[in-house]
Amino acid sequence: xxxxxxxxxxxxxxxxxxxxxxxxxxxxxxxxxxxxxxxxxxxxxxxxxxxxxxxxxxxxxxxxxxxxxxxxxxxxxxxxxxxxxxxxxxxxxxxxxxxxxxxxxxxxxxxxxxxxxxxxxxxxxxxxxxxxxxxxxxxxxxxxxxxxxxxxxxxxxxxxxxxxxxxxxxxxxxxxxxxxxxxxxxxxxxxxxxxxxxxxxxxxxxxxxxxxxxxxxxxxxxxxxxxxxxxxxxxxxxxxxxxxxxxxxxxxxxxxxxxxxxxxxxxxxxxxxxxxxxxxxxxxxxxxxxxxxxxxxxxxxxxxxxxxxxxxxxxxxxxxxxxxxxxxxxxxxxxxxxxxxxxxxxxxxxxxxxxxxxxxxxxxxxxxxxxxxxxxxxxxxxxxxxxxxxxxxxxxxxxxxxxxxxxxxxxxxxxxxxxxxxxxxxxxxxxxxxxxxxxxxxxxxxxxxxxxxxxxxxxxxxxxxxxxxxxxxxxxxxxxxxxxxxxxxxxxxxxxxxxxxxxxxxxxxxxxxxxxxxxxxxxxxxxxxxxxxxxxxxxxxxxxxxxxxxxxxxxxxxxxxxxxxxxxxxxxxxxxxxxxxxxxxxxxxxxxxxxxxxxxxxxxxxxxxxxxxxxxxxxxxxxxxxxxxxxxxxxxxxxxxxxxxxxxxxxxxxxxxxxxxxxxxxxxxxxxxxxxxxxxxxxxxxxxxxxxxxxxxxxxxxxxxxxx
Amino acid sequence: xxxxxxxxxxxxxxxxxxxxxxxxxxxxxxxxxxxxxxxxxxxxxxxxxxxxxxxxxxxxxxxxxxxxxxxxxxxxxxxxxxxxxxxxx
Numbered sequence: 001x002x003x004x005x006x007x008x009x010x011x012x013x014x015x016x017x018x019x020x021x022x023x024x025x026x027x028x029x030x031x032x033x034x035x036x037x038x039x040x041x042x043x044x045x046x047x048x049x050x051x052x053x054x055x056x057x058x059x060x061x062x063x064x065x066x067x068x069x070x071x072x073x074x075x076x077x078x079x080x081x082x083x084x085x086x087x088x089x090x091x092x093x094x095x096x097x098x099x100x101x102x103x104x105x106x107x108x109x110x111x112x113x114x115x116x117x118x119x120x121x122x123x124x125x126x127x128x129x130x131x132x133x134x135x136x137x138x139x140x141x142x143x144x145x146x147x148x149x150x151x152x153x154x155x156x157x158x159x160x161x162x163x164x165x166x167x168x169x170x171x172x173x174x175x176x177x178x179x180x181x182x183x184x185x186x187x188x189x190x191x192x193x194x195x196x197x198x199x200x201x202x203x204x205x206x207x208x209x210x211x212x213x214x215x216x217x218x219x220x221x222x223x224x225x226x227x228x229x230x231x232x233x234x235x236x237x238x239x240x241x242x243x244x245x246x247x248x249x250x251x252x253x254x255x256x257x258x259x260x261x262x263x264x265x266x267x268x269x270x271x272x273x274x275x276x277x278x279x280x281x282x283x284x285x286x287x288x289x290x291x292x293x294x295x296x297x298x299x300x301x302x303x304x305x306x307x308x309x310x311x312x313x314x315x316x317x318x319x320x321x322x323x324x325x326x327x328x329x330x331x332x333x334x335x336x337x338x339x340x341x342x343x344x345x346x347x348x349x350x351x352x353x354x355x356x357x358x359x360x361x362x363x364x365x366x367x368x369x370x371x372x373x374x375x376x377x378x379x380x381x382x383x384x385x386x387x388x389x390x391x392x393x394x395x396x397x398x399x400x401x402x403x404x405x406x407x408x409x410x411x412x413x414x415x416x417x418x419x420x421x422x423x424x425x426x427x428x429x430x431x432x433x434x435x436x437x438x439x440x441x442x443x444x445x446x447x448x449x450x451x452x453x454x455x456x457x458x459x460x461x462x463x464x465x466x467x468x469x470x471x472x473x474x475x476x477x478x479x480x481x482x483x484x485x486x487x488x489x490x491x492x493x494x495x496x497x498x499x500x501x502x503x504x505x506x507x508x509x510x511x512x513x514x515x516x517x518x519x520x521x522x523x524x525x526x527x528x529x530x531x532x533x534x535x536x537x538x539x540x541x542x543x544x545x546x547x548x549x550x551x552x553x554x555x556x557x558x559x560x561x562x563x564x565x566x567x568x569x570x571x572x573x574x575x576x577x578x579x580x581x582x583x584x585x586x587x588x589x590x591x592x593x594x595x596x597x598x599x600x601x602x603x604x605x606x607x608x609x610x611x612x613x614x615x616x617x618x619x620x621x622x623x624x625x626x627x628x629x630x631x632x633x634x635x636x637x638x639x640x641x642x643x644x645x646x647x648x649x650x651x652x653x654x655x656x657x658x659x660x661x662x663x664x665x666x667x668x669x670x671x672x673x674x675x676x677x678x679x680x681x682x683x684x685x686x687x688x689x690x691x692x693x694x695x696x697x698x699x700x701x702x703x704x705x706x707x708x
Numbered sequence: 709x710x711x712x713x714x715x716x717x718x719x720x721x722x723x724x725x726x727x728x729x730x731x732x733x734x735x736x737x738x739x740x741x742x743x744x745x746x747x748x749x750x751x752x753x754x755x756x757x758x759x760x761x762x763x764x765x766x767x768x769x770x771x772x773x774x775x776x777x778x779x780x781x782x783x784x785x786x787x788x789x790x791x792x793x794x795x796x797x
Contacts, residue, residue, distance in 0.1 A: 068746035099773035102748055274745040304759055304768075304775075313762035407777050411763035414779060420766075444739070522740040524747060525777040527759075527768055 008050060008059035010169040013082055015110055016094035017103050018065035019400075019528035021122045023047075024152040024537060025094050026062045029162070053162050058169075061086065064442070067102075069109045070270065074441050077220070083113045084206070085229050089169045092161070094120045097127035097134055097149070098529060100289055104281035107143065111177035112209035118164045121149045124157075126529060131293040139288035144176040153534035179208065180280040183272055189215065189261050196254045200225060200247060214258045216269050225251060300529050307404050317405060318494060324392045326490040329469055329477075332384035337633070339383065343376035362570070370566025370619075371559045377615035378558040382466040383551060389465060390542035393430070398533035402427050406525055409501075413520070416505045417512025419448035420523035422455075426504060429459030433666040436461075437673055445521040450679060451508050453670055457662040457687045458503045460496070463554070463610030467657045468496055470614055474637050475650035492654075500658045503690060515682075553665075554611035561605055561612045565619045579620060593692055594652030594699025596644065603656070608664045613657070648702045652695045659691035720769070721784035723757040729788035730754050736785040748772040749786060756794060 016022040030049025047062040063082055064075040083091060091114045095103040110117055121134060140147040146164040150157030167173035182190065193211050201210065213221040228247075262269075307316055347368060354364040396402065406423035413422050421443050429436030436456040443449040460468060472492045477485035512518060568579040576584075583597030590596040602616035618636070621643045640649075661684040662670065671680040723729050731753045734741055748771055749755070758775055759768040768777040 068742075070742065070746065102772045102774055105746070105748065270742060271745065274742075275750055278748055278750055301758065308759050308762060308768075310760075310762045407759070407761050407766065407768065408763065410761060410766050410777070410779070414765070420779065520779075522743050522782050523766075523779055524743065524782075525766070525768075527775040527777060 007057075009056040010058045010089040010165075011086070012058050012060045012165060012169070013063055013086065013088035013091045014060060014094065015063045015079055015083070015091055015106065016065055016120075017067055017096060017106055019526055020065070020094045020096040020103065021152050022065055022094040023062065024534070025092075025120060025122060025150070025158075025161075026060060027537065027540065028152050028155055028158055030060055051162070053166060056166070058162075058165065061088070066106070068106060068274075069113070070274070074444055078441075080113070081220075083110065084224070088114070088116075090116045090118060090165050092118045092120050092165060094122050094152075097121050097124045098130055098132060100132075100134060100139075101278075101281050101285035104284055105277055108178070108180045108277050108280060111143075111145075111179060113206045115177060115205040116168050116175055117145045117177055118161070118168055119143060119145055119147045120152075120161055121147055122152050124149045125151045125154070126531070128292075131291055133290040133292050135288045135290060139284070142178065142284045142287060144178045146173060146175070153531075153537055178280075178284075180277050182212075182276055186212075186265060186269065186272060189264055193254075193258060193261055196250075196257055200250050200254055212269070212273060214255075215262045215265065217262065222255065225254075303530060304404065304527065307401070308407055313408050317408060320396065320401070321497065322490045322494050324389065324396070325469075325493040326486060327392060328385050328389045329473060329489050329493070330486045331388045332469065333473070333633075335384040335387075336380055339380035340376070343380055347372055347376060365570055366563055366566050371562040374558045374562030374565065374612065374615040374619060375555055377618060378554045378611060379551070381470060381614060382554060382611060383547070385466055385469050386462065386547045386551065387543070390431075390462075390547050391538050394538045394542040395533045397427075398531060398538060400528050400530045403525060403527050407527060410523075410525070412505050413508070416451075416508035417518065417520050418451050418455075418508040419443045419445060419520055420525055422448070422452040422504075422508070425452045425456060426459045426501070429456045429461060431462060433457055433459065433461045433662050434669040437662075437666060437669045440673065445518075447512070447516045447518045448521060450674065451511050451516055453673060454511060454679065454683050454686060455504045455507050457666065457683070458500045458507065458659065460500055460658045461610070463663060464657050466611065467614050468493060468654050471650045471654050471657075474633060474640065475645075475647050478637065479647060496654050496658055499655065499694075503659060503694075507686060507690065554609055557609040558612045558615060561608070561616060562619070564605060565616055569619065569622075583620065592699070593656070593695035594648050594702070595656060595695070596649070598643070599649075599653060599656075603660060606663075607661075610657070610663050648699055648707060651702070652699050655698060656691050656695050659687055659694060661688045661691075717787045718790055719784045720755065720778070720786040720788050721767075721780040723755070723767070723769075723783075723788060723790070725757045725760055725767070726794050728754060728756045728791045728794055730791055732787040732789055734786055740782065740785065744782070744786065747776060754791070755788070 014022060014026055026047065026049065029051050031051070048059065049062075050057055050059045052058070061082060063079040066076045066079050069076055069080040069083070082088070091110055093103075093107050093110050095107060107117075107119060119139075121136065121139070124134065127134065134149070136147050136149055146168060148157055148161045148164050150161055152158065164173070168175055181187075190208055190211050193215070194207050197207050197211050197214070201207065204210075210221060210225075226248075265272075307313060350368045350372060351364065354368060402424070405427070406420065409423055410420050413420055422440075425436050425439045425443070428439040433456050436459060437453050440449050440452040440456070443452055469489075472489040476492045477489040480488045512520075565579070568582065569577050571578045573581070579598075579601070582601050585597070586600040587597030590598075590600045598617055598620035599613075602613050602620060605616050606613045618639065621639055661667075667680060667684060670683045671677075674680060717732070718729070719735075720729070720731075731749055731751050733751055734744055734749070736744070753772065756770040757767055758770050759777075761767070761777075766777040766779045767783065768775050769783075
């Protein structure tokens with residue numbers, strides 16, 4: 001088939017256990033040519049990218065990391081369905097060299113489904129450090145497919161990997177994947193059934209696998225046979241298959257025989273299959289793995305003992321978090337100032353230009369004071385902290401520290417009746433709540449997944465960090481002497497983050513005791529080896545994936561929002577601007593919860609993107625009062641104070657920012673993920689109610705104490 | 709060791725940090741059983757308790773070269789035979 005028809009020459013699936021560096025391989029191969037695409041099986045979005053080699057275009061699909069393809073949990077089903085129904089030309093299984101045996105478990109399962117497999121033996125450097133050497137030729141011989149050693153985060157071995165992919169895809173290298181030995185009883189039954197399956201499916205490499213799945217009574221496989229999804233690609237014209245009724249008779253016959261035969265097998269088929277696979281994996285691994293030396297001390301275990309220690313485990317967490325905030329706050333100040341000065345100087349030039357050209361006042365206002373100024377604000381306020389915060393966060397992520405955090409706080413989630421993986425989805429939420437909501441797919445129990453989805457909003461995301469950082473800088477830090485101000489500000493940031501986490505626990509507990517009653521289900525957390533973060537990957541992930549994307553979104557939304565705000569602020573009805581009308585109407589509610597009308601209005605305008613809350617507030621204040629360009633933080637502070645802003649407003653604004661409701665993108669994602677209007681509405685109403693209650697209590701108690 | 713406990717068998721949930729045991733059988737069916745098996749927790753497999761969370765649970769175990777944390781309610785479904793204590797550190 002040619003490129004023009006499909007848009008690529010070869011379709012490559014990337015499978016692997018979690019924590020094998022699979023996404024590093026994906027990023028290293030595809031670079032910036034990535035996007036999220038939709039693939040058959042289920043409407044599931046997978047990271048997808050492409051790369052070119054020797055004039056040929058390879059499309060690469062990153063499958064979810066799984067330990068197995070057998071269990072019927074969402075992630076496994078996605079990976080498995082793509083291998084089955086996506087018809088990849090080559091499946092690359094990324095394997096962690098430090099625990100070959102465990103990883104071979106998945107490799108042997110992939111072999112059951114696909115013939116064209118390349119094993120990417122990743123992290124060989126880490127294995128060498130642990131005294132493990134792998135005989136690549138032996139392994140390749142025993143597996144029957146090419147094995148390529150790589151160190152993906154140092155870009156080593158990737159050319160060989162591409163070469164191997166090409167050879168297998170173009171069938172210049174033939175593969176003969178090893179099929180694990182089934183015990184006699186099962187293989188007899190399978191052999192008897194296979195001809196019947198073949199009759200329905202056509203000649204395919206995964207007949208044995210389909211047969212065992214049928215014997216286990218897996219309904220998805222039965223359905224796939226019924227609707228023709230499991231046919232060999234040659235007969236993939238679905239319309240003809242569905243209309244073709246002769247198959248129906250054959251299928252009925254097959255299912256009857258399967259049900260009869262299944263009763264012949266003693267004990268659990270699943271247990272026996274898993275055992276057979278592990279026995280095989282053990283044999284293969286023991287032949288290929290050469291232990292060169294046993295390291296005297298296990299550094300990982302030593303570090304773990306400290307970071308999960310009863311005494312210093314939690315203090316270390318708090319200090320690390322504080323450190324990240326402190327560096328961000330201190331480091332962002334100066335570039336923020338420069339950027340603001342530069343961008344607002346540019347605004348003056350624009351104003352001069354517009355006046356010189358004789359542009360009407362409204363046009364100058366709309367373009368310069370509306371659109372441009374809010375863009376300038378978003379860039380100067382958000383870019384520096386993001387450019388510092390995200391790399392730091394990515395370093396913690398790459399080091400492997402986050403699973404340790406999950407380990408430390410797991411008991412809180414258990415108390416809340418929530419799934420342990422919710423700590424991971426919460427961490428994802430710190431980046432972006434929409435991403436956090438999507439990551440909840442890894443939780444297989446629907447009840448616990450909903451809890452994780454509904455509470456993800458309490459993890460302050462990218463769009464909200466700048467608001468939080470600005471508020472601490474303006475009102476918390478300035479209330480303290482210079483020497484300690486940035487320290488106090490970081491403590492404040494930690495406190496706000498902890499409030500978000502606390503609300504996550506409380507609301508999860510509330511949900512699992514009321515609307516979503518139940519116990520938490522099985523949970524396993526892998527604690528991978530610590531890894532030295534790869535500099536270029538940190539830069540890549542934090543700048544391209546996070547900073548630029550978030551900034552882009554903010555800019556895209558800030559421009560129209562800027563125009564809307566300017567229009568609201570400059571359309572007068574009966575001597576008052578529309579903005580003033582709206583703000584006045586909202587003011588009583590705002591004041592009750594420690595905010596004001598403009599802030600609430602800003603939150604309504606900022607529903608599409610939290611990033612523009614601050615610019616909207618600024619413009620609201622400027623539109624209704626003195627027109628200055630807030631060139632420095634001091635001027636900004638003065639602007640806020642002149643509108644009655646004080647420390648209580650700042651604290652309530654921060655709390656409101658952490659709690660309120662998810663942005664429209666996240667809400668849309670929640671709807672897509674839950675397909676339920678009820679839960680989508682609740683995902684907004686619950687946090688909004690919490691935000692109002694908490695802000696009300698805090699505002700009223702602080703005021704009664706005479707603060708603010 | 710745990711002789712004061714008068715239950716006939718010991719479960720993984722009772723394994724203390726640094727102790728090594730071998731898995732005897734799994735007392736659970738369904739998806740949880742599959743999950744445990746997928747991790748390689750098969751009868752005959754050696755496990756070592758590595759870490760305990762500062763809040764008391766979960767506990768992290770070394771299983772076939774990787775470290776996994778399990779909650780006590782899941783670990784208590786795994787019957788073990790205590791082998792010995794690792795006193796290297």
